[in-house]
Amino acid sequence: MQIKTFIFNPIQVNTYVLYDPDSLDCAIIDAGCLGAEEENELAKFIDEKGLKVNYLLNTHLHLDHQFGNAFVTERYGVKPLAAEADEPLVRTVRHYAAAFGLNDDLVREQALGGYLKDGDVMRICGAECHIIATPGHTPGGVCFYFPKLKLLFTGDTLFAGGIGRADLPGGNYVTLIRSIQQGLLTLPDDTQIYCGHGPVSSIGDEKQMNPYL
Numbered sequence: 001m002q003i004k005t006f007i008f009n010p011i012q013v014n015t016y017v018l019y020d021p022d023s024l025d026c027a028i029i030d031a032g033c034l035g036a037e038e039e040n041e042l043a044k045f046i047d048e049k050g051l052k053v054n055y056l057l058n059t060h061l062h063l064d065h066q067f068g069n070a071f072v073t074e075r076y077g078v079k080p081l082a083a084e085a086d087e088p089l090v091r092t093v094r095h096y097a098a099a100f101g102l103n104d105d106l107v108r109e110q111a112l113g114g115y116l117k118d119g120d121v122m123r124i125c126g127a128e129c130h131i132i133a134t135p136g137h138t139p140g141g142v143c144f145y146f147p148k149l150k151l152l153f154t155g156d157t158l159f160a161g162g163i164g165r166a167d168l169p170g171g172n173y174v175t176l177i178r179s180i181q182q183g184l185l186t187l188p189d190d191t192q193i194y195c196g197h198g199p200v201s202s203i204g205d206e207k208q209m210n211p212y213l
């Protein structure tokens with residue numbers, strides 16, 4: 001499985017395109033593209049490689065992680081999957097965009113196509129992916145864990161050298177720390193982590209060097 005990273009929208013979210021160069025199966029995690037230029041950049045990559053978008057996944061539904069959902073759904077016919085507890089954030093995305101000083105005319109709501117639940121196992125680009133619920137940054141935050149590939153997509157739960165904010169609506173600091181310690185730090189040290197913002201790290205590095213844990 002290959003991973004292509006885009007950094008989109010003024011909040012600089014990492015949008016990940018996972019794909020299998022042989023089967024051309026593809027999944028998008030946190031489509032953050034905002035506006036035609038970023039939408040075209042994402043589509044150009046997918047279309048030039050001839051990828052089939054099988055899944056559109058959200059680690060959580062803060063605005064910067066869901067800006068591109070409507071575009072991907074319209075263009076590729078896949079609806080986003082996220083945890084049910086974050087679903088109310090779909091309906092407030094334009095409101096929050098305006099509150100952040102962004103052009104809310106660019107923002108469209110996109111309803112979910114289904115829910116991700118803790119313990120779910122999916123097949124993504126031919127690889128097994130486990131859904132790990134990690135509430136705390138939002139009530140419905142999840143991480144995507146590929147045990148055989150030793151890959152973990154953490155959204156805004158865990159960053160290289162940091163953790164997600166817990167002071168936004170629905171956030172809870174104690175819950176966030178418990179999610180990280182019980183759900184993520186128990187994974188093998190050589191698990192690479194791909195975060196919602198910023199660079200790649202590993203579970204082992206974060207255990208040793210993350211000042212918040």
Ligand SMILES: [Zn+2]
Nearest residue numbers: 060062137156
């Ligand atoms: Zn967030």
